[in-house]
Amino acid sequence: MTHYDLVIIGTGSGNTIVNRRFADWKVAIVERGTFGGTCLNVGCIPTKMFVHTADLAATPSISSRYGVDETLDRVRWPAIRDRIFGRIDPIAAKSSEYRHHHADNANVTVYDGTGRFTGARELTVDGNDGTTSVLTGEQFVLATGSRPIVPFVPGLEEAGHHTSNTIMRLEELPRRLGIIGSGFVAAEFAHVFASYGVEVTMIARSGQLMRHEDGDIGQRFTEIARAKYDVRLNHDTVSAKRRQDGAIALEMLSPEGVDELVVDEVLVAVGRTPNSDTLNLDAAGVAVDDEGRVVVDEFQQTNVDGIYALGDVTSPHQLKHVANHEARVVKHNLLNPADRITSDHRFVPHAVFSSPQIAAVGLTEEQARQRGIPYVVGRQQYADIAYGWAMEDTTGFAKILADPQTRQIIGCHIIGPQASSVIQPVIQAMSFGLDAYSMARDQYWIHPAMSELIENALLKLRLPAKG
Numbered sequence: 001m002t003h004y005d006l007v008i009i010g011t012g013s014g015n016t017i018v019n020r021r022f023a024d025w026k027v028a029i030v031e032r033g034t035f036g037g038t039c040l041n042v043g044c045i046p047t048k049m050f051v052h053t054a055d056l057a058a059t060p061s062i063s064s065r066y067g068v069d070e071t072l073d074r075v076r077w078p079a080i081r082d083r084i085f086g087r088i089d090p091i092a093a094k095s096s097e098y099r100h101h102h103a104d105n106a107n108v109t110v111y112d113g114t115g116r117f118t119g120a121r122e123l124t125v126d127g128n129d130g131t132t133s134v135l136t137g138e139q140f141v142l143a144t145g146s147r148p149i150v151p152f153v154p155g156l157e158e159a160g161h162h163t164s165n166t167i168m169r170l171e172e173l174p175r176r177l178g179i180i181g182s183g184f185v186a187a188e189f190a191h192v193f194a195s196y197g198v199e200v201t202m203i204a205r206s207g208q209l210m211r212h213e214d215g216d217i218g219q220r221f222t223e224i225a226r227a228k229y230d231v232r233l234n235h236d237t238v239s240a241k242r243r244q245d246g247a248i249a250l251e252m253l254s255p256e257g258v259d260e261l262v263v264d265e266v267l268v269a270v271g272r273t274p275n276s277d278t279l280n281l282d283a284a285g286v287a288v289d290d291e292g293r294v295v296v297d298e299f300q301q302t303n304v305d306g307i308y309a310l311g312d313v314t315s316p317h318q319l320k321h322v323a324n325h326e327a328r329v330v331k332h333n334l335l336n337p338a339d340r341i342t343s344d345h346r347f348v349p350h351a352v353f354s355s356p357q358i359a360a361v362g363l364t365e366e367q368a369r370q371r372g373i374p375y376v377v378g379r380q381q382y383a384d385i386a387y388g389w390a391m392e393d394t395t396g397f398a399k400i401l402a403d404p405q406t407r408q409i410i411g412c413h414i415i416g417p418q419a420s421s422v423i424q425p426v427i428q429a430m431s432f433g434l435d436a437y438s439m440a441r442d443q444y445w446i447h448p449a450m451s452e453l454i455e456n457a458l459l460k461l462r463l464p465a466k467g
C-alpha cells in the first residue's frame with residue numbers, strides 16, 4: 001500500500017491541477033480510459049472539428065442566394081475522420097507519456113485503471129492490465145466526469161447503437177441516421193451528418209427541440225430544424241430491431257399512434273450521467289445527490305474534509321469551461337488551505353455549435369417569469385443589422401433581458417451566425433456588473449460587425465434613462 005499527499009481520479013480537467021507548484025507533493029493520478037478525458041477525446045474538440053467541416057460542406061447549399069454557384073462534389077468521410085483523430089489521438093498519447101515518464105512528473109505516479117474507494121481514505125485501483133493496487137491519500141480530487149445515458153428500449157442493445165463516444169469513428173457514413181434525443185449532442189450531430197449528405201431524423205419526446213433553451217430560441221431552432229431534417233416531435237421510442245437487410249427499424253409512439261422509422265445507424269443522445277457510481281463513494285462517506293452528482297460546497301469540497309470534486313461528476317452544467325474553472329479553484333484550495341477561494345457559478349454561459357448556433361447566459365424569459373423577477377426585453381434580428389444583411393440571414397435573433405430597476409442584464413439568448421462569439425461581451429458585462437445602458441452607450445461598437453446585434457438589442461431595452 002502506497003501513501004500519497006494527493007490522489008486525483010480522472011484526467012479530464014483533473015489533469016490540469018498538478019504542475020511545478022506541486023513538486024513537493026507525492027501525487028497519484030488514476031485514469032481508466034484515454035488520457036485527457038471527454039472534451040479532448042470524444043467531446044468538445046473533435047465535435048467542433050467535425051462541425052467546422054460540416055459548415056464548409058453546407059456552404060454550396062446556400063451560396064446561390066449570393067450569386068455564387070457552388071456544388072458539393074464529394075464528402076470523403078475517412079479523410080475527415082482521420083484528419084481529426086490524426087491530430088487528437090497523438091495529443092492524448094503525448095499527455096499520457098508526459099505524466100507517466102517525463103522528469104517534470106518524477107513525483108507523480110500514474111495508475112491506468114479504475115479507482116474505487118475501499119476505505120475512508122483508501123482507493124483500490126483495478127488496473128487495466130489486471131493488476132490491483134491499493135493506495136491511501138491525504139487528500140483526493142474526484143474528477144471522473146460523466147458518461148452517455150442509454151435508456152432501456154427493447155431490442156436496442158441487440159440492434160446496435162452509437163453514442164457520442166463512438167459515432168465519430170464510424171467506418172463509413174450511413175445513408176440514414178436516426179438520432180434519439182433533442183439536446184446539445186443531437187443538435188450538433190444532426191448538423192454534422194446532414195451537412196455530409198446523411199438523411200437525418202431527430203426523435204424528440206417533447207413538442208420542441210432544445211427544450212432547455214429560452215422558449216423563443218427553442219421554437220425557432222425547431223422550425224429551422226424541421227426544414228432541414230425529418231423531425232419527429234412527441235415521439236417516444238419503444239422498440240428497435242435489426243432487420244434482415246441490415247437496417248434498424250425503430251418503433252415510436254406518438255399522440256397520433258404508432259410510427260416507424262428505418263435507418264442504418266442510431267445515435268442515442270439523451271443526456272449524461274455522472275461517473276460517481278464508479279467510485280464506491282459510500283466507503284469514503286462522500287455524499288451524492290438524487291441525480292448521482294457529488295455534493296460540494298463553494299470551495300468544491302465534498303462533505304469529507306480533504307476530498308474535493310470538480311466537473312461533470314459534480315456539476316449540473318456539464319461544460320468544459322465549468323470543469324476547468326472548478327479545477328483552478330481546487331488547485332488553489334489544495335495549495336492554499338488557509339486562504340481558500342470559492343467557485344463562481346453566477347453566470348455560466350453555453351453555446352450549441354449546430355446550424356444555426358445558439359448561445360445563452362443567465363435566465364431565460366420563462367425562468368424570470370416563474371421566479372417573479374421583473375424584466376424588460378430587447379430583441380434584435382440579424383436581418384436588421386448590416387452584417388446580417390450581408391449574410392442574408394432571415395431567422396437569427398438576440399434577446400436580452402434586463403432588470404428595469406438596476407439596469408443589470410439578467411439573461412441573453414442568441415440564435416444565429418457566430419452566436420458563440422457574439423455573446424461574449426454580454427457575459428463580461430454580467431460578470432463585472434456593467435449595466436445595460438452604460439454597455440450600450442459608453443463604448444464604441446465596431447461598424448458593421450456582428451456585435452452590433454448586441455448593441456441594438458441593448459438599445460431596444462426599455463430602460464429608464466440614466467439620471
Ligand SMILES: Cc1cc2nc3c(=O)[nH]c(=O)nc-3n(C[C@H](O)[C@H](O)[C@H](O)COP(=O)(O)OP(=O)(O)OC[C@H]3O[C@@H](n4cnc5c(N)ncnc54)[C@H](O)[C@@H]3O)c2cc1C
Nearest residue numbers: 010012013032033037038043044115145311312318319320
Ligand atoms: C459530444 C460532446 C461534445 C461536447 N462539447 C462541448 C463544448 O463544445 N463545450 C463545452 O464546454 N463542453 C462540451 N462538452 C462537455 C465537456 O466535454 C465536459 O463537460 C467535460 O469534458 C467534463 O470534464 P471532466 O474533467 O469533468 O470529465 P471528463 O473529461 O469526462 O474526465 C473524466 C475522466 O475520468 C475517468 N474515470 C471515470 N471514472 C473513473 C474511475 N473510477 N477511475 C479512474 N478513472 C475514471 C474517465 O475515463 C475520464 O477520462 C461536450 C461533451 C460531449 C459528450
Ligand SMILES: NC(=O)c1ccc[n+]([C@@H]2O[C@H](COP(=O)([O-])OP(=O)(O)OC[C@H]3O[C@@H](n4cnc5c(N)ncnc54)[C@H](O)[C@@H]3O)[C@@H](O)[C@H]2O)c1
Nearest residue numbers: 151181182183184185186205269270271272317318351352
Ligand atoms: N456545445 C456544448 O457545450 C456541448 C455539446 C455537447 C454536449 N454538451 C454537454 O453534454 C451534455 C449531454 O448532452 P446531451 O445532448 O446528451 O444531453 P441534453 O441534456 O442536452 O439533451 C438530452 C435531451 O434528450 C431528452 N431525453 C431524455 N431522455 C430521453 C429519452 N429516453 N428519449 C428521448 N429523449 C430523451 C431530454 O429531454 C433532452 O432534451 C449536455 O447537457 C451538455 O452539458 C455540451
